[in-house]
Amino acid sequence: MTIRxxxxxxxxxxxxxxxxxxxxxxxxxxxxxGLPISALILLIFYPLAAIILQSVFPNLYxxxxxxxxxxxxxxxxxxxxxxxxxxxxxxxxxxxxxIITCGLGTFLAIxxxxxxxxxxxxxxxxxxxxxxxxxxMLGEAWTLILIPGSLPDHYLHFSxxxxxxxxxxxxxxxxxxxxxxxxxxxxxxxxxxxLGSEFEEAARIAGARTVRAWLSINLxxxxxxxxxxxxxxxxxxxxxxxxAATIAQNASVPLVTYQLYSAVYSSPVDFSQxxxxxxxxxxxxxxxxxLQGRLLRRxxxxxxxxxxxxxxxxxxxxxxxxxxxxCLILFAFALFIPGIISTLTSFxxxxxxxxxxxxxxxxxxxxxxxxxxxDAAALGRSFILSLAAASIASLVGLPVAFIIRRTTLPGRxxxxxxxxxxxxxxxxxxxxxxxxxxxxxxLAAIGIGTPNGLRIYGTSLGLLFAYIASGLPLAARLGxxxxxxxxxxxxxxxxxxxxxxxQLLTRIVAPLMxxxxxxxxxxxxxxxxxxxxxxxxxxxxxxxTAAVAIIKYFNDxxxxxxxxxxxxxxxxxxxxxxxxxxxxxxxxxLLQRRTMIPTTQITPAEAESLLAASEQTW
Amino acid sequence: xxxxxxxxxxxxxxTRTVVSAVDLTMxxxxxxxxxxxxxxxxxxxxxxxxxxxxxxxxxxxVDNRVFYQNGRQMPTEERQLGMVFQDLALWxxxxxxxxxxxxxxxxxxPAKVIAEQVDELLTLVNLPGFGSRYPHQLSGGQQQRVxxxxxxxxxxxxxxxxxxxxxxxxxxxxxxxxxxxxxxxxLKITAINVTHDQDEATVMSDRIMVLRDxxxxxxxxxxxxxxxxxxxxxxxxxxxxNFLPGQLASVVNGAELISLKVLNTDSAERPFxxxxxxxxxSQLHDQVKLMCRPDNIRVHVNQPVLDIPxxxxxTVMHTSFVAGRWRTLIQVPGQPEPILTYPAFNxxxxxxxxxxxxxxxxxxxxx
Numbered sequence: 001m002t003i004r005x006x007x008x009x010x011x012x013x014x015x016x017x018x019x020x021x022x023x024x025x026x027x028x029x030x031x032x033x034g035l036p037i038s039a040l041i042l043l044i045f046y047p048l049a050a051i052i053l054q055s056v057f058p059n060l061y062x063x064x065x066x067x068x069x070x071x072x073x074x075x076x077x078x079x080x081x082x083x084x085x086x087x088x089x090x091x092x093x094x095x096x097x098x099i100i101t102c103g104l105g106t107f108l109a110i111x112x113x114x115x116x117x118x119x120x121x122x123x124x125x126x127x128x129x130x131x132x133x134x135x136x137m138l139g140e141a142w143t144l145i146l147i148p149g150s151l152p153d154h155y156l157h158f159s160x161x162x163x164x165x166x167x168x169x170x171x172x173x174x175x176x177x178x179x180x181x182x183x184x185x186x187x188x189x190x191x192x193x194x195l196g197s198e199f200e201e202a203a204r205i206a207g208a209r210t211v212r213a214w215l216s217i218n219l220x221x222x223x224x225x226x227x228x229x230x231x232x233x234x235x236x237x238x239x240x241x242x243x244a245a246t247i248a249q250n251a252s253v254p255l256v257t258y259q260l261y262s263a264v265y266s267s268p269v270d271f272s273q274x275x276x277x278x279x280x281x282x283x284x285x286x287x288x289x290x291l292q293g294r295l296l297r298r299x300x301x302x303x304x305x306x307x308x309x310x311x312x313x314x315x316x317x318x319x320x321x322x323x324x325x326x327c328l329i330l331f332a333f334a335l336f337i338p339g340i341i342s343t344l345t346s347f348x349x350x351x352x353x354x355x356x357x358x359x360x361x362x363x364x365x366x367x368x369x370x371x372x373x374x375d376a377a378a379l380g381r382s383f384i385l386s387l388a389a390a391s392i393a394s395l396v397g398l399p400v401a402f403i404i405r406r407t408t409l410p411g412r413x414x415x416x417x418x419x420x421x422x423x424x425x426x427x428x429x430x431x432x433x434x435x436x437x438x439x440x441x442x443l444a445a446i447g448i449g450t451p452n453g454l455r456i457y458g459t460s461l462g463l464l465f466a467y468i469a470s471g472l473p474l475a476a477r478l479g480x481x482x483x484x485x486x487x488x489x490x491x492x493x494x495x496x497x498x499x500x501x502x503q504l505l506t507r508i509v510a511p512l513m514x515x516x517x518x519x520x521x522x523x524x525x526x527x528x529x530x531x532x533x534x535x536x537x538x539x540x541x542x543x544x545t546a547a548v549a550i551i552k553y554f555n556d557x558x559x560x561x562x563x564x565x566x567x568x569x570x571x572x573x574x575x576x577x578x579x580x581x582x583x584x585x586x587x588x589x590l591l592q593r594r595t596m597i598p599t600t601q602i603t604p605a606e607a608e609s610l611l612a613a614s615e616q617t618w
Numbered sequence: 619x620x621x622x623x624x625x626x627x628x629x630x631x632x633t634r635t636v637v638s639a640v641d642l643t644m645x646x647x648x649x650x651x652x653x654x655x656x657x658x659x660x661x662x663x664x665x666x667x668x669x670x671x672x673x674x675x676x677x678x679x680v681d682n683r684v685f686y687q688n689g690r691q692m693p694t695e696e697r698q699l700g701m702v703f704q705d706l707a708l709w710x711x712x713x714x715x716x717x718x719x720x721x722x723x724x725x726x727x728p729a730k731v732i733a734e735q736v737d738e739l740l741t742l743v744n745l746p747g748f749g750s751r752y753p754h755q756l757s758g759g760q761q762q763r764v765x766x767x768x769x770x771x772x773x774x775x776x777x778x779x780x781x782x783x784x785x786x787x788x789x790x791x792x793x794x795x796x797x798x799x800x801x802x803x804x805l806k807i808t809a810i811n812v813t814h815d816q817d818e819a820t821v822m823s824d825r826i827m828v829l830r831d832x833x834x835x836x837x838x839x840x841x842x843x844x845x846x847x848x849x850x851x852x853x854x855x856x857x858x859x860n861f862l863p864g865q866l867a868s869v870v871n872g873a874e875l876i877s878l879k880v881l882n883t884d885s886a887e888r889p890f891x892x893x894x895x896x897x898x899x900s901q902l903h904d905q906v907k908l909m910c911r912p913d914n915i916r917v918h919v920n921q922p923v924l925d926i927p928x929x930x931x932x933t934v935m936h937t938s939f940v941a942g943r944w945r946t947l948i949q950v951p952g953q954p955e956p957i958l959t960y961p962a963f964n965x966x967x968x969x970x971x972x973x974x975x976x977x978x979x980x981x982x983x984x985x
Contacts, residue, residue, distance in 0.1 A: 025693065487707060492701070493703060495693075496700070496701040496778075497720055498721055498725070499724055500695055503724060507720070508709060512711055514711075
């Protein structure tokens with residue numbers, strides 16, 4: 001038997017551990033833990049701190065740094081007319097959006113989760129598509145539908161009154177709501193998953209009819225989840241830049257995000273205003289999410305216990321067709337009409353000449369795809385940056401999640417809090433922080449920002465850092481969600497067998513979490529591909545990304561070319577999504593093995609973390 | 619020098635002490651079970667040996683390597699242990715062969731060596747040819763065997779088993795524990811097994827350590843614990859037992875049998891006798907308990923002749939036919955608990971019977 005060790009021939013004195021091994025292990029441990037933490041600090045916390053510092057010490061980042069606090073400036077900024085009008089607009093539009101999405105999301109969630117609505121599986125899938133669509137694409141599409149001379153206008157001849165009615169705050173609310181309802185939907189459907197039929201059945205046994213039972217029993221139980229979803233949409237809407245830069249611009253509705261963008265992007269540059277508005281957005285977003293978190297924690301999970309029976313589906317009866325029509329209308333507005341109009345527009349030469357065959361060609365696509373074109377370069381740049389950002393964020397997010405959940409290291413609670421607090425930082429705010437943080441004259445002392453030194457602001461590297469920073473907290477939170485599903489003994493066994501921390505992460509944790517890692521990767525990848533706010537503020541001069549190029553076309557009123565580039569961006573992301581989802585499945589098929597962990601499904605825990613992280617705007 | 623040595627091992631969480639000054643030595647090739655109810659600290663001791671929990675104080679040494687001393691501890695991965703977890707913890711993303719060979723892969727052994735060792739182990743646990751399967755394709759017993767095979771790689775100095783059989787059904791559990799003990803003996807493996815199942819502990823171990831609230835109650839070979847328990851807890855935890863509260867009536871130093879007055883009976887005139895456990899404080903009027911296993915109690919229909927010692931009378935309260943015997947509860951006037959017996963006949967409810975507790979089968983235990 002060779003398995004057993006031979007007994008030690010010479011008894012040596014008992015030793016604790018070899019010093020050399022100890023040092024190597026210590027260094028390895030420091031690297032595995034230290035690198036991700038340094039990344040978090042440099043890429044996220046320092047830039048965010050820079051905004052807060054800038055708002056209090058306006059001259060900190062001047063050529064001659066000055067630490068005189070000027071709190072009065074905040075008041076000055078807020079008392080400017082254009083600022084408070086923007087704040088007022090943002091607040092009331094976001095509140096209205098939140099209320100509308102509460103209705104839309106709840107309605108759809110109940111229909112797909114608890115009734116025999118035809119095509120409910122497809123609707124569930126469509127919700128995810130809407131969720132992934134960036135708001136600037138929806139905003140552009142609806143502008144293209146409503147402006148005078150648009151394709152629909154060409155055939156339907158919209159009255160001036162009609163156009164004025166929709167190219168107004170109403171249109172902004174429409175786009176924000178169509179973009180926002182998936183958040184409420186996901187919040188409510190998650191709650192419905194945990195809510196058994198027993199309460200409703202008890203009410204019916206007590207004599208209540210189905211509708212009555214729903215209104216008096218289930219709806220009150222769902223209220224926290226509905227409010228939580230509404231708060232998510234509110235947070236999402238106030239920090240949304242895509243709508244502000246598209247339909248709100250056309251409708252002349254100034255919003256805070258656009259104000260913030262103008263403050264740093266158009267001269268005279270107003271850093272005080274940018275910092276104040278950033279802090280305002282940050283505080284409002286975090287506040288809404290804090291409330292949302294509290295609501296969900298207080299959600300009556302005590303009554304929502306481990307349910308084994310699938311909940312009973314209500315038969316809609318003769319309401320089936322009207323319900324289906326209403327859902328179709330919702331998705332027509334959120335997905336089909338904007339998608340069709342955008343695609344059609346991308347084939348036209350001149351928008352005002354309509355769909356005349358002579359006006360249609362693939363010319364715009366040829367331009368985009370021509371290797372030498374600026375568009376191809378922009379798309380390629382976005383693609384490479386997104387690949388890098390997704391890979392790095394996923395790689396760094398895993399150890400961060402591991403440290404938070406599976407170690408007893410000091411400071412892990414702080415780390416956890418910081419990832420929660422930053423998961424929802426609006427992309428615009430983060431980008432603003434990068435401008436302050438990496439432009440600081442005092443960094444020149446350590447060679448950052450000097451002509452020969454390391455340049456972060458205004459370079460692709462800075463943009464990459466910002467993409468990573470947007471994705472990292474999300475990657476960490478998603479990682480925590482899936483790490484929680486791995487039994488501790490699977491990890492303990494590996495350690496007993498002699499695996500070091502690094503081996504544990506690469507050989508056991510990462511393979512077990514591969515489904516979640518793929519999801520995280522895709523989320524960060526698509527987020528970066530579609531990232532508008534961060535890109536607008538941070539792209540290197542003369543090197544726009546796809547989103548920047550799209551908005552530039554839009555602002556130059558070159559809608560057809562812009563739409564061709566939009567469609568190409570969507571195709572690039574979709575191919576990546578399909579590819580990454582299909583490859584593991586295909587390999588599994590080839591090897592004729594049933595894969596243990598399905599990579600094509602989103603687990604409930606993942607969906608929950610996605611939801612918690614979904615207000616991320618890039 | 620013993621193979622394993624644990625001295626004054628203590629672990630507390632805040633003010634709650636879960637393991638209190640435990641001492642233990644083991645010889646090479648010995649199998650020891652840590653037995654006790656849940657929360658007695660048995661798993662904590664095991665995890666401290668594994669290095670998965672850091673002790674507050676104490677000393678742990680296995681072979682010639684110190685695992686823990688004065689706050690310094692060897693990392694788990696350095697300890698060369700094998701461990702089988704309650705949930706088996708087979709990695710679902712690896713095949714059986716990959717699971718078993720993991721420890722060797724970490725040590726960068728050549729693929730050929732790994733394959734040979736894995737095959738050898740699979741044969742050893744009666745699973746030849748199962749290497750390419752995934753854990754979910756195996757039955758519970760097969761998964762169990764894979765977990766054990768994995769824990770035997772590469773040459774652990776000591777094998778730690780954390781309730782390894784508790785996830786199996788009753789029949790399989792009985793088969794597996796015999797299979798395991800044969801394997802351990804064949805390979806001369808030193809193992810510590812944590813369990814709350816007295817049968818499992820008795821079948822699998824050379825010695826058993828009974829724990830309660832983090833304190834050692836008794837260590838010994840299984841028969842010793844059953845026949846000569848040192849306190850009421852051990853007596854009750856291993857097998858069934860009846861206890862009669864009493865008071866020492868006479869103390870004869872050096873005598874094997876001591877006499878006591880069973881409380882609330884007329885035994886003042888004819889004191890009961892039993893074997894004294896080592897730790898009974900031989901003071902007159904000390905409170906004690908007389909322990910007698912149900913199997914040793916003789917049940918008489920008629921009052922026995924006068925010169926038989928240790929006789930009580932009582933009323934049959936309940937009887938049921940369990941595993942071929944009449945499990946019968948008899949209420950003795952003045953006793954807080956009914957007495958459990960297995961009479962050789964089928965008693966009637968409310969029947970008056972006489973119980974004879976042979977002095978050689980009775981033990982006097984401290985309270």
